[in-house]
Amino acid sequence: MSELISQRELRNDSGRIMRALDEGHSFVLTRHSVPVGELRPLRRLRLVDSRLVSEVFRGAPAVDADRFKRDLDAYADQEMEPRG
16 A cells, blocks of 8 residues: 655655665655655565575475476477567
């Protein structure tokens, strides 16, 4: 859900709004209580600690690289020709 913010809030509280955008929050900008635009993050950068990733995948089965490549070749079009 987007947070409603006024033009004045955008001007006076831009630091908080920018931090919230960095965290993935969206805003609807209003002028005289009428929505006039939307602020939303373009991308969400998330860094995950490598130890956490290692722990999450600790019990995962090993990947057979050759079988993975064969599966890709069987199901994914590998041609370089442009599509229509």
